[in-house]
Structures are given as structure tokens and as C-alpha cells.
Amino acid sequence: MKLKELESYQDYYDAQNGRSGMKASQINLELIMNIFNLESEDKGINILDIGCRDATAVHFLHNKGFKNTYGFDIGERARETWYSIYDKAFVDSYLTVSDVHEGIPYDKEFQLILSSHVIEHLFDAPKAIEHMYTHLASGGFLFTQVPIQPEERFLNAKPHYYMFDSMDDYISLFDNTKFKVVHQEEGFKAANPEATLILQKL
Numbered sequence: 757m758k759l760k761e762l763e764s765y766q767d768y769y770d771a772q773n774g775r776s777g778m779k780a781s782q783i784n785l786e787l788i789m790n791i792f793n794l795e796s797e798d799k800g801i802n803i804l805d806i807g808c809r810d811a812t813a814v815h816f817l818h819n820k821g822f823k824n825t826y827g828f829d830i831g832e833r834a835r836e837t838w839y840s841i842y843d844k845a846f847v848d849s850y851l852t853v854s855d856v857h858e859g860i861p862y863d864k865e866f867q868l869i870l871s872s873h874v875i876e877h878l879f880d881a882p883k884a885i886e887h888m889y890t891h892l893a894s895g896g897f898l899f900t901q902v903p904i905q906p907e908e909r910f911l912n913a914k915p916h917y918y919m920f921d922s923m924d925d926y927i928s929l930f931d932n933t934k935f936k937v938v939h940q941e942e943g944f945k946a947a948n949p950e951a952t953l954i955l956q957k958l
């Protein structure tokens with residue numbers, strides 16, 4: 757694992773906030789539906805999408821019947837986008853602006869936490885992962901996707917802070933006394949190798 761030389765937190769925040777309002781989604785909902793067998797899952801489970809950007813996944817899961825699905829993103833720009841797409845009541849009830857480094861902004865435990873293309877952007881990934889662990893229900897799952905991109909040019913491109921050389925390198929970020937790897941898969945997103953890693957809270 758290589759870490760970009762960290763600049764100030766303000767630089768980090770500005771880089772994230774600038775992109776948080778994008779109407780763009782990379783999350784692989786078909787994979788999530790299949791892998792967790794969500795069509796036949798209890799619709800009352802709590803689900804959280806961290807770094808949800810335009811809230812595509814939160815809205816999709818609500819439409820699938822998962823009414824306890826929540827999301828948050830670091831940037832105020834994300835909130836502006838949510839209000840331009842969804843009902844005010846939906847935004848106010850299920851979406852909020854918050855920084856995962858500060859903790860999870862919902863006083864709940866989640867059976868499933870989603871973090872799609874977020875961890876590589878963080879300022880302090882171990883701290884954020886600790887908060888994810890705390891808010892996972894016992895036996896709950898953390899679904900993550902990150903690029904595995906050994907090209908140096910990505911490390912020096914804001915706003916990526918972490919660059920993982922391989923799946924094992926990425927797995928080493930997680931404390932194996934707290935998480936068990938239950939699924940790992942490598943694929944390609946456009947031209948870039950991508951890791952899908954699912955962990956279960958021990």
C-alpha cells in the first residue's frame with residue numbers, strides 16, 4: 757500500500773466536496789443484489805451507504821423495499837444534488853452530510869454497510885474502518901470496492917490518497933481479529949483493475 761503524502765485536512769475536504777455533488781454512480785447494484793441474495797432478504801434490515809454521492813444506491817434499495825436504508829456523503833454539494841433529484845422528505849429522513857472520519861452519523865447498527873469507491877479517497881482509512889466496524893451489527897457485512905492501480909500517476913492525482921498494489925495489499929488494511937474475508941473478486945472497471953472485497957464482522 758502506498759499513501760499519498762498527506763496534505764492538510766482542508767485540502768482533502770475541498771477535493772472531496774468538489775466532486776461530491778456529481779450525478780454519477782459506480783456502485784455495482786446488480787452484484788450486491790445477487791451476492792447478498794437481497795430479493796429474498798428480510799426487508800427490515802438496516803443498510804448504510806457511505807460516500808453515497810447522488811444516493812443512487814439508497815434510492816434503489818428503498819424501491820426494492822429496504823426502507824431502512826441510509827446514506828451520507830462528506831460534501832455539502834451532495835446535499836444540493838439530493839434536493840434536486842429526490843423529495844425533501846426522503847432526503848431529510850435518509851440522507852445526510854457527514855465525514856466518516858468523525859464517525860457514523862446514525863445511531864444504529866447495520867446488517868450491511870456499503871462503501872463503493874470510497875476507501876481509496878479517505879484521509880485516514882484505518883480510523884474510518886474502525887467506525888464502520890463499530891456500527892456493523894454482529895455478523896454484519898461490509899461490502900467494499902476500490903481500484904487496484906499500481907500506476908504512480910494515480911497516486912499523485914487528487915483526490916486519491918490510497919493506492920493498493922493487489923487484493924492482498926488491500927486486505928491488509930483490515931484487522932483480521934475484527935473482520936473475516938468472506939468474498940474477494942478482481943475485475944476491471946473500464947481499463948482499471950478493481951477489487952471487490954466483502955468482510956464480515958467477527
Ligand SMILES: C[S@@+](CC[C@H](N)C(=O)[O-])C[C@H]1O[C@@H](n2cnc3c(N)ncnc32)[C@H](O)[C@@H]1O
Pocket residue numbers: 772773775776780781782783806807808809828829830831854855856857871872873874877878879
Ligand atoms: C468515487 S465517489 C463514489 C461514489 C459512490 N459510492 C459510487 O460508488 O458511485 C467517492 C465518494 O466518497 C465521498 N467521500 C470521500 N471522503 C468521504 C468521507 N470522509 N466521508 C463520507 N464520504 C466521503 C466523496 O464525496 C464521493 O462522493
